[in-house]
Amino acid sequence: MARVELNGISKSFGAHKVIGSVDLTIEHGEFIVLVGPSGCGKSTLLRLIAGLESVTSGRLEIDGQDMTTTPPVARGIGMVFQSYALYPHMTVAENMGFGMKIAGRPRREIAPRVAEVARLLQLDHLLDRKPKALSGGQRQRVAIGRTLVRNPPIFLFDEPLSNLDAALRGDMRVELAQLHARLGNTMIYVTHDQVEAMTLADRIVVMRDGNVEQVGTPLELFNHPANRFVAGFLGQPAMNFVSVQLADGAAVLPGGARQPLPGPAAATVELGIRPEDVRVSDTPADLALSVEVVEQLGDETIAHGRLADGQKFVARLGKQHPVRAGEVVHLTPDADRLAAFDATGRNLLAKALAAGV
Numbered sequence: 001m002a003r004v005e006l007n008g009i010s011k012s013f014g015a016h017k018v019i020g021s022v023d024l025t026i027e028h029g030e031f032i033v034l035v036g037p038s039g040c041g042k043s044t045l046l047r048l049i050a051g052l053e054s055v056t057s058g059r060l061e062i063d064g065q066d067m068t069t070t071p072p073v074a075r076g077i078g079m080v081f082q083s084y085a086l087y088p089h090m091t092v093a094e095n096m097g098f099g100m101k102i103a104g105r106p107r108r109e110i111a112p113r114v115a116e117v118a119r120l121l122q123l124d125h126l127l128d129r130k131p132k133a134l135s136g137g138q139r140q141r142v143a144i145g146r147t148l149v150r151n152p153p154i155f156l157f158d159e160p161l162s163n164l165d166a167a168l169r170g171d172m173r174v175e176l177a178q179l180h181a182r183l184g185n186t187m188i189y190v191t192h193d194q195v196e197a198m199t200l201a202d203r204i205v206v207m208r209d210g211n212v213e214q215v216g217t218p219l220e221l222f223n224h225p226a227n228r229f230v231a232g233f234l235g236q237p238a239m240n241f242v243s244v245q246l247a248d249g250a251a252v253l254p255g256g257a258r259q260p261l262p263g264p265a266a267a268t269v270e271l272g273i274r275p276e277d278v279r280v281s282d283t284p285a286d287l288a289l290s291v292e293v294v295e296q297l298g299d300e301t302i303a304h305g306r307l308a309d310g311q312k313f314v315a316r317l318g319k320q321h322p323v324r325a326g327e328v329v330h331l332t333p334d335a336d337r338l339a340a341f342d343a344t345g346r347n348l349l350a351k352a353l354a355a356g357v
């Protein structure tokens with residue numbers, strides 16, 4: 001079993017506080033993905049869990065045991081870094097078995113274990129090659145395999161696919177999902193890639209400035225972001241934020257249409273409308289978008305432009321929509337999918353999530 005519990009974990013480098021006070025429980029076998037802007041503390045949090053950095057305050061437990069000051073090797077954790085250095089003079093098999101070798105395991109134990117992991121990662125035909133004779137994706141698999149050979153109950157990944165091209169990333173993403181399904185290890189995974197986060201995670205942790213903004217399943221966070229930061233962080237193109245006045249239980253949209261909005265007591269809010277949550281209509285509708293730039297991606301059309309009062313807006317118009325720059329498209333937002341943010345950034349329409357999230 002490998003349940004990881006962070007209680008009030010903080011970290012400062014000198015006077016610089018980089019992790020605020022993080023409380024997070026990761027269940028055995030869970031695939032947790034950490035996301036957040038560059039510098040928000042994702043790698044630091046992984047390194048604290050691995051024991052490569054010491055915590056400034058707080059308590060780390062693994063399976064109920066205090067591991068706050070336990071040395072890295074005794075934590076049952078394997079880590080795969082973004083810049084994985086393979087030993088260039090060793091073969092794939094030697095690279096993969098090296099961890100076991102320096103741990104003093106006998107050769108008769110190492111060879112079958114390496115063979116088994118190599119089969120799992122489809123590296124079995126490459127065991128005698130040196131790293132320089134491998135593709136990027138193959139090298140990445142060796143780096144993962146090197147950790148896997150030791151079979152740690154907990155896996156930490158720090159942007160393991162970021163050096164790969166888009167096609168390889170896609171392949172490796174699927175392989176990682178299959179690997180997790182087969183092994184059932186606890187995985188904590190850092191990425192900048194939205195698709196990786198949404199598809200791999202059981203739960204996503206959104207971080208900002210060393211703090212956790214929200215934790216939840218990918219769809220919980222996407223559909224019910226607690227605040228403007230989470231709403232804007234997940235989704236590509238990002239959610240639109242449209243400043244509106246409220247009057248008599250409705251938001252007055254740019255152009256004058258009224259959008260019923262139950263609840264909010266504030267005078268002004270920012271409406272959150274995802275680019276895909278609008279319907280195009282033939283007749284003037286709630287929002288008139290003066291289109292400035294059209295991105296034709298083949299499987300979808302993304303129109304960038306401005307609303308009646310000049311606020312920017314992006315709409316995803318579905319497959320190969322014929323709109324052109326300079327035209328006006330009329331849009332109706334899907335009322336069920338709106339978000340509304342007050343001056344503090346809180347989402348006034350977020351549905352209360354299940355307890356504990």
Ligand SMILES: Nc1ncnc2c1ncn2[C@@H]1O[C@H](COP(=O)(O)OP(=O)(O)OP(=O)(O)O)[C@@H](O)[C@H]1O
Pocket residue numbers: 013016018036037038039040041042043044045
């Ligand atoms: N050893 C260190 N000494 C001082 N400051 C550090 C150290 N390591 C990290 N930091 C600082 O801590 C903050 C968090 O860094 P961290 O590497 O955890 O961010 P990150 O979220 O992983 O960013 P990225 O997405 O760019 O990898 C940054 O401001 C960084 O400069």
Ligand SMILES: [Mg+2]
Pocket residue numbers: 042043044158
């Ligand atoms: Mg990092």
